[in-house]
Amino acid sequence: xxxxxxxxxxxxxxxxxxxxxxxxxxxxxxxxxxxxxxxxxxxxxxxxxxxxxxxxxxxxxxxxxxxxxxxxxxxxxxxxxxxxxxxxxxxxxxxxxxxxxxxxxxxxxxxxxxxxxxxxxxxxxxxxxxxxxxxxxxxxxxxxxxxxxxxxxxxxxxxxxxxxxxxxxxxxxxxxxxxxxxxxxxxxxxxxxxxxxxxxxxxxxxxxxxxxxxxxxxxxxxxxxxxxxxxxxxxxxxxxxxxxxxxxxxxxxxxxxxxxxxxxxxxxxxxxxxxxxxxxxxxxxxxxxxxxxxxxxxxxxxxxxxxxxxxxxxxxxxxxxxxxxxxxxxxxxxx
Amino acid sequence: xxxxxxxxxxxxxxxxxxxxxxxxxxxxxxxxxxxxxxxxxxxxxxxxxxxxxxxxxxxxxxxxxxxxxxxxxxxxxxxxxxxxxxxxxxxxxxxxxxxxxxxxxxxxxxxxxxxxxxxxxxxxxxxxxxxxxxxxxxxxxxxxxxxxxxxxxxxxxxxxxxxxxxxxxxxxxxxxxxxxxxxxxxxxxxxxxxxxxxxxxxxxxxxxxxxxxxxxxxxxxxxxxxxxxxxxxxxxxxxxxx
Numbered sequence: 001x002x003x004x005x006x007x008x009x010x011x012x013x014x015x016x017x018x019x020x021x022x023x024x025x026x027x028x029x030x031x032x033x034x035x036x037x038x039x040x041x042x043x044x045x046x047x048x049x050x051x052x053x054x055x056x057x058x059x060x061x062x063x064x065x066x067x068x069x070x071x072x073x074x075x076x077x078x079x080x081x082x083x084x085x086x087x088x089x090x091x092x093x094x095x096x097x098x099x100x101x102x103x104x105x106x107x108x109x110x111x112x113x114x115x116x117x118x119x120x121x122x123x124x125x126x127x128x129x130x131x132x133x134x135x136x137x138x139x140x141x142x143x144x145x146x147x148x149x150x151x152x153x154x155x156x157x158x159x160x161x162x163x164x165x166x167x168x169x170x171x172x173x174x175x176x177x178x179x180x181x182x183x184x185x186x187x188x189x190x191x192x193x194x195x196x197x198x199x200x201x202x203x204x205x206x207x208x209x210x211x212x213x214x215x216x217x218x219x220x221x222x223x224x225x226x227x228x229x230x231x232x233x234x235x236x237x238x239x240x241x242x243x244x245x246x247x248x249x250x251x252x253x254x255x256x257x258x259x260x261x262x263x264x265x266x267x268x269x270x271x272x273x274x275x276x277x278x279x280x281x282x283x284x285x286x287x288x289x290x291x292x293x294x295x296x297x298x299x300x301x302x303x304x305x306x307x308x309x310x311x312x313x314x315x316x317x318x319x320x321x322x323x324x325x326x327x328x329x330x331x332x333x334x335x
Numbered sequence: 336x337x338x339x340x341x342x343x344x345x346x347x348x349x350x351x352x353x354x355x356x357x358x359x360x361x362x363x364x365x366x367x368x369x370x371x372x373x374x375x376x377x378x379x380x381x382x383x384x385x386x387x388x389x390x391x392x393x394x395x396x397x398x399x400x401x402x403x404x405x406x407x408x409x410x411x412x413x414x415x416x417x418x419x420x421x422x423x424x425x426x427x428x429x430x431x432x433x434x435x436x437x438x439x440x441x442x443x444x445x446x447x448x449x450x451x452x453x454x455x456x457x458x459x460x461x462x463x464x465x466x467x468x469x470x471x472x473x474x475x476x477x478x479x480x481x482x483x484x485x486x487x488x489x490x491x492x493x494x495x496x497x498x499x500x501x502x503x504x505x506x507x508x509x510x511x512x513x514x515x516x517x518x519x520x521x522x523x524x525x526x527x528x529x530x531x532x533x534x535x536x537x538x539x540x541x542x543x544x545x546x547x548x549x550x551x552x553x554x555x556x557x558x559x560x561x562x563x564x565x566x567x568x569x570x571x572x573x574x575x576x577x
Contacts (some may be wrong), residue, residue: 106493183435186435187436187438189428193426194423196407197424199559200407200418201439201486202411202412202436202439203408203436204409251549
C-alpha cells in the first residue's frame with residue numbers, strides 16, 4: 001500500500017469514526033446506542049491495557065481484576081454508603097492503584113513470564129472473592145446502582161450515558177497520548193528496546209514498569225466505575241479470564257501501542273458478535289473465524305503505531321544487512 | 336585522590352570467572368585505556384564498574400564513594416556513565432528522544448548539555464528528528480556518546496567506540512573523545528584499535544585472561560615488545576600521528 005493511499009484511507013477512517021461517534025446517539029436506536037456505549041467501555045479498557053502491554057511491554061493476563069475493583073468500589077459505595085458517583089471515582093482510583101502496587105511491587109522484579117502468571121492468578125482471585133463475599137453480593141452481584149447525576153440532572157437515558165462514556169474516553173485518550181510522549185513514555189520504550197541500556201541511561205526499570213502497571217490499573221478502575229453506573233447491576237461473570245483475554249485481543253488486533261488501533265479494534269470486538277447474531281448457533285464460532293482471518297490479513301494490527309512500523313522495518317533492514325554482510329565477507333575472502 | 340579506584344575485582348558469569356581480581360586507578364582528568372584480546376575481560380570490567388554486573392568480590396570506589404553494590408541507574412546519578420559496546424542507542428526513537436532520554440536522571444532536559452552535544456556533533460543537530468535506527472554506523476556511535484554526555488558525567492566509560500567504523504570516522508570519534516576530555520570529563524576507554532587508544536590515552540592497562548598483565552604510561556607500552564607483538568601487529572612500526 002503506498003503512503004499517499006494509506007494517508008487517504010486513514011483520513012477517511014478518522015472522519016468516519018468522528019461522524020459515527022457523534023451521530024450515533026442522535027439517530028441511533030436505544031439498542032445501537034447501547035452497543036456504542038459498550039464499545040466506549042472497551043476503548044477505555046483497551047487504552048488502559050495498552051499502557052501496560054503496548055507501552056511498557058508487560059504481559060497482563062488478569063486485567064479484568066482492576067476493571068472489577070473499579071466497578072465494585074463504585075457499586076458498593078453508591079449502594080451502601082449512598083455516595084454520589086463522582087465521589088466514588090477517586091476512591092476507585094485509589095483502590096485500583098493500591099492493588100496495582102501490591103501486585104506489581106514483588107512481581108515486576110521478576111521476568112515478564114512470571115508477571116503473566118501472577119496477574120492470571122490475581123484475576124481469578126478477585127473474581128472468586130467477589131463471588132463468595134457477602135458485601136459484594138455473591139454470585140448475584142450488586143444491583144440497583146443509582147444513575148449518576150450532573151448538577152440536578154440524572155443521566156438515565158442511553159444518550160446521556162453514551163455521552164458520559166464518550167467524555168471518559170476522551171480523558172483517557174488524551175492521557176494515553178500524552179503519556180507516550182512524556183519522559184516516562186520514553187523510559188518505557190527504552191526498557192522495551194534494551195533494559196540494560198536503559199539502566200545505563202539512569203532509568204530504574206522496576207519503578208517505570210510499576211508506574212505503567214499502576215496507571216493501567218487506574219484506567220481500568222475508571223472504566224469499571226462507568227460500567228457499574230451504566231448497567232446499574234454488576235456480577236462476577238463480567239470479570240472472567242475471558243474478559244481479560246478480550247481486552248488483550250483489542251490491543252493486539254488494533255496494533256500494539258496504537259491509540260487509533262485500540263478504537264477500531266474495540267469497535268470490531270463489540271460490533272462483530274452483534275452483527276453475527278443472525279448466525280445464532282455458530283455465532284461465537286464465526287466470531288473466532290473472523291478474528292483469525294483479520295490477524296492473517298493484517299498481522300501488524302488494524303492501525304499499527306509508528307513504533308510498530310519502525311520495528312518491522314528495522315527487522316527487515318537488519319536481515320537485509322546481515323545478508324549483505326555475508327556477501328561482503330564472501331567477497332573479501334575471494335580477494 | 337583518584338576519581339575511580341578498582342580493587343581486586345572478581346566477576347563471574349555463573350560458575351565461570353571472567354575477572355580474576357583486577358585493580359586499576361583513574362585519576363581526575365585523565366584518559367586511561369584498557370587493552371586486551373577478545374575475552375580478556377575488558378567489557379566485563381566496564382560493565383562491573385558501571386553496575387550492570389555484580390562483582391563476586393572486590394571493591395569499586397568512585398569519587399570517594401563505594402559503588403560496587405549500587406544499581407546501575409543509581410551510579411549514573413553519581414556522575415559515572417557507560418557507553419556500552421555495540422552502540423546501544425534506542426533505534427526506535429528519534430535522535431532528539433534518545434538525547435532527552437540520556438538526561439533521564441534530571442527532572443528536566445538541561446539545555447546547556449544539549450547545546451554542548453550539538454556543538455560536539457553538528458551532524459546530530461541536522462538529524463534531530465530522524466529515527467535513530469536509520470542513522471549510519473558512525474552517526475549511531477556519535478549518538479551513543481552524545482546520549483551519555485547528556486548526563487554530564489565526571490567519568491565516561493567507553494566500550495569500543497571505533498568498532499565497525501570506517502578509518503575516517505574512527506579518527507573523528509577519537510578526536511571528539513580528546514575534546515570531551517579537554518572540557519573536563521575523565522575517560523576510561525576499552526579499545527581493540529590499540530594504536531589509536533595508546534595515542535589517545537595517557538596511561539593504559541593490558542588485560543589478559545581476566546588479569547592485569549601490564550600497566551604503565553602509553554608511550555612505554557607502545558614500545559613494549561610484548562604489546563607490539565600482541566596488539567600492534569608483529570614488529571610493525573608505530574604509525575605516525577594521524
